[in-house]
Amino acid sequence: MNTSEQRIKIALQKSGRLSEESLDLLTRCGLKFTQSKDQLFCYGENMPIDLLFVRDDDIPGLVSDDVCDLGLVGLNVLEENRLGASKAGKLAAYDQLRALNFGQCRLSLAAPEDFDFQGPQSLQNLCIATSYVAILEDYLQQENIKADIVYFSGAVEIAPRLGKADLICDLVSTGSTLAANQLREVETVLESEAVIIQTSAETSDDKQCWIDRLMQRLDGVLQVRESKYVMLHAPRGALDDIVALLPGSESPTVIPLDRNGDKVAVHAVCRENVFWETLENLKGAGASSLLVVPVEKMLA
Numbered sequence: 001m002n003t004s005e006q007r008i009k010i011a012l013q014k015s016g017r018l019s020e021e022s023l024d025l026l027t028r029c030g031l032k033f034t035q036s037k038d039q040l041f042c043y044g045e046n047m048p049i050d051l052l053f054v055r056d057d058d059i060p061g062l063v064s065d066d067v068c069d070l071g072l073v074g075l076n077v078l079e080e081n082r083l084g085a086s087k088a089g090k091l092a093a094y095d096q097l098r099a100l101n102f103g104q105c106r107l108s109l110a111a112p113e114d115f116d117f118q119g120p121q122s123l124q125n126l127c128i129a130t131s132y133v134a135i136l137e138d139y140l141q142q143e144n145i146k147a148d149i150v151y152f153s154g155a156v157e158i159a160p161r162l163g164k165a166d167l168i169c170d171l172v173s174t175g176s177t178l179a180a181n182q183l184r185e186v187e188t189v190l191e192s193e194a195v196i197i198q199t200s201a202e203t204s205d206d207k208q209c210w211i212d213r214l215m216q217r218l219d220g221v222l223q224v225r226e227s228k229y230v231m232l233h234a235p236r237g238a239l240d241d242i243v244a245l246l247p248g249s250e251s252p253t254v255i256p257l258d259r260n261g262d263k264v265a266v267h268a269v270c271r272e273n274v275f276w277e278t279l280e281n282l283k284g285a286g287a288s289s290l291l292v293v294p295v296e297k298m299l300a
């Protein structure tokens with residue numbers, strides 16, 4: 001497992017909105033790198049896994065062409081690549097392994113505030129500015145709408161003010177960019193978040209073993225992020241109500257606290273965050289001595 005062909009290469013965004021969290025996720029999976037983020041390449045010290053830092057738009061192609069085995073990229077970039085390739089008669093050769101629960105945004109249509117949007121039909125014969133031509137074309141085709149698309153590589157939100165388009169189709173997260181440009185989100189075209197993809201090219205058994213191991217750790221890391229360990233005391237009679245209130249928990253451990261088992265301790269892993277309201281409701285149902293602690297690692 002030492003030659004460079006046998007080492008796994010993961011493509012990550014070099015510098016941008018996904019960079020920090022992508023690297024953080026892999027570090028949490030226990031990977032150690034000889035790291036210098038300004039370099040294009042990072043050597044994995046404790047596993048045969050190296051990182052390649054590139055522009056996000058290049059990630060689907062690098063994975064599809066089997067230059068990299070894995071890639072972390074926004075679903076929006078992936079879909080644009082897949083639909084673009086299919087239009088050119090090519091097949092994008094990668095499989096989506098997991099959604100990564102960061103980089104959330106949506107590709108949305110947005111119009112000037114006074115635009116009377118009554119659904120996709122309102123787009124008929126209008127002009128829409130976007131960086132996501134293939135996704136927008138696909139959407140318009142599915143809705144049976146004829147509209148002109150004008151390509152903007154960035155600052156799409158200024159297109160209506162420049163008189164270049166009637167609407168835009170762009171990524172939105174908080175919505176503040178749209179508001180600052182007197183635009184209103186009218187329709188979501190695609191919900192997006194960061195995902196991890198693997199090349200569809202044949203992978204050696206050795207490499208696949210490491211990829212499976214990495215995915216198992218990744219599942220643990222993703223589950224742990226929101227998970228909490230909850231401990232509480234309760235009268236046995238209130239157990240059903242209390243268990244029903246624990247968010248996303250599976251069969252908690254119940255330990256008798258007195259000789260006849262009327263009072264019990266309940267320990268549960270909750271796979272969702274536990275808010276103050278939940279604790280108050282648990283207390284209302286008869287629970288006492290409530291304790292919520294973060295979970296460090298989890299292996300199913």
Ligand code: PRT
Pocket residue numbers: 013014015016017018054055056057073074075076077103104105170171172173174175176177178192193194
């Ligand atoms: O240099 P490189 O090509 O690698 O980076 P890039 O400039 O193309 O991408 P980058 O770093 O801006 O974004 C990388 C990925 O982050 C995107 O492909 C999305 O998957 C994800 N992401 C999440 C976002 C946003 N949220 C986001 N808000 N990408 C862009 N935006 C922009 C959007 O285009 C608009 O200009 O932020 C603005 C809107 O934000 P709000 O909060 O005002 O709504």
Ligand code: ZN
Pocket residue numbers: 055056057
């Ligand atoms: Zn980009």
